Amino acid sequence: MFAMAKQKKEKKPKRPFFSYSEEKMNDAIKAVRENGMSRKTAAKTFEIPRSTLIRKLSGAVPLKRKMGPRTELSPAEETLLVDWILAMARKGFPVHRTNLLTTVKKILEATDQEVRYVTGMPGRSWFEGFP
Template identity: 30%
Template sequence: MPTNYKRKSNRQSWTTQQLEQAIKAVKSGSPVKTAARSYAIPRSTLIRHLTSPTVSTRLGPLDSVFNSQQEEELVQHLLDLEKRFYGITMTNVRKLAFDLAERNGLPHPFNKSTKMAGKAWLSNFLKRNPKLSFRKPEATSAARARGFNKPAVSAFYDLLEEALKDPKLTPDRVLNADETSVCTVSICFGIVVSLKISLILT
């Protein structure tokens, strides 16, 4: 199944509303040929729907493997993994989708040899859920993950605020730094304390 489906013919260029109006016209006494021409529907198509009202009118890609509730549960699971600093790749998502479909007995077109969902499914899944974004995960130590929490970060900025309020710290002694210079481990607290001590001594 292509990622972006493009029609290769003019089949079913009419709408469901046109079909319903044509059927209603025939039932009201209009000839099939006239109704088909009036509503731009092939005569054979109109006859088929008159004789078999339950026939499917759907063309194009297959239905989604998961319903809206199942897909939302998958999205929330991926977001929960991200909150726990568990790096997950696109390949992991494709394998997870395959396992989810298999364990729930859902019909799917996924590859049973590789046990993964296809790239086309993943592309459409991300389009439907733009809040998800996958990047190549970087190694993060357990110490850094534990250190990056609300109490630790709040304590760091409390110390920083106290240091910046010191009258001896003039604007010309404030250094500009981007986010790469903001540490998430305890060494930063020592830097701030050392900065304050040096200001008091000078």
């Protein structure tokens, strides 16, 4: 007889990830803390997940959304490094990849930060993601 073709199982649509802005979340937190609005009403009014609002209000989750691994250098160190690169380029000495990575390694060693790299210095992916 005829072989029945397998029917593909329909996938459930994925839930939206971060379907709200930080501004809406901050407004909801302010409404609950300062205006006495209930958490449920604030979640509906500002169109944010109630469970997330509750976790942020309790302090279980940081108020500022930060994704990905932690940065190796502080914002001040990154700014200083960018200024150094630009100053070297203005003087006619462009900073090459090896020079930059070696300098970052020295900064990490000088500030006694935990180095998460096998070679002790950032690799290609760090270099490509650097501002």
